[in-house]
Amino acid sequence: MKILVINGSPKKEKSDVMHITRAFLDGMNDAEENEVKIIHAVDQHIEYCTGCFSCMRNGGECVHHDDMRGILEEILDSDLLIWSYPLYCYGMPAPMKALLDRTLPLSSxxxxxxxxxxxxxxxxxxxxLRYVMICGCGFPNSKHNFEPAVAQFKLCFPNNHTIITVPESPMFNAPEAQIVTIPRLEKIKDAGRQFAKDFTIRDELMAEITSPMIPEDQYAQIVNGTVQ
Incomplete structure (x- = not known):
């Protein structure tokens, strides 16, 4: 299977969420070896969509001549798209949003x-194509945080989608938190293995990997204690 990972974090490989995505990919590769390519949206030359609709009228030809043309070819050549990103203002980071906007040539x-x-x-x-959204946030819970991003993803990709939302994601970049992050990453690997078999993740496992790793009030106290 050809897998294209679009990483929306400006931190690139150091992204909190990429720890989650890599674990998911490791699980998929345990089940079956896949061809994986990662694109860091922040590294791409992608002009903003002007809304001229030329691409939708002229067979997909965009007025911009930048990296997006090659990215569209890679998207169409893939079997699975993984959109990996941290929550920014209840949505995706700007470089990834610019990339998503420029998929307009795929439509008429x-x-x-x-x-x-x-x-x-x-x-x-x-x-x-199948689509996976892997999104993390710095808040200690999922309620009233991920809903806008999830709604957008479902509208953009109404079919064949799987959505993984993980609160407390900055903990994946904190070595002192490994006592809870390592077991969580193992569960995410299990999710990758399940997904590789039949493109589903069992409800019980999904509930586990999308839940807080430590109590919400404890997480908030730790974060507040680091604020100068």
Whole structure:
């Protein structure tokens, strides 16, 4: 399987969330060896979408000539897209959002009704793609934090998606927290192994990997204690 990881964190490989993503990939590779490529959105030359819709009218040809053309080719050549990013203002970081906006050439101006909503008709065949969202945040819980990002992801990728949201994610970059982060990463590897078999993660395991690693009030006290 060809897996394309789009890392939205400006920290690149040092991203808190990339610890989670790498564990998930390790689990997938335990089940079956995959071809994995990681793109750091912050390293790419991606101009902002101007909303001119030229790409949607002219067979996918964008007015910008930058790295996005090659990224679109890699997306279409992949079997699985993993969107890995930390929560920024209840959404994705700006470099990743610019990349997502520039996937517009995959769609045309024409639209059709799917269920109770309208969607643009594709200019390319990406029906084979599956999508995973792996998102972490610095708050100690998931409630009233991930909902906007999850809603956006489901609307952008309504089919074949899996969503993993992890609170307290800065702990993955804290060596002193390994007593709780190492067991959690092992569970995330298990999730990768399950996903590799049938593209699902059992509800019980998903509940475990998306829950706080330490009590919420304890986490908040630790964070507040580091504020100068």
């Amino acid at each position: 101006m024409a639209m059709h009704k799917v269920g109770d909503r309208y969607e643009h008709v594709g200019q390319a065949d990406f029906s084979h």
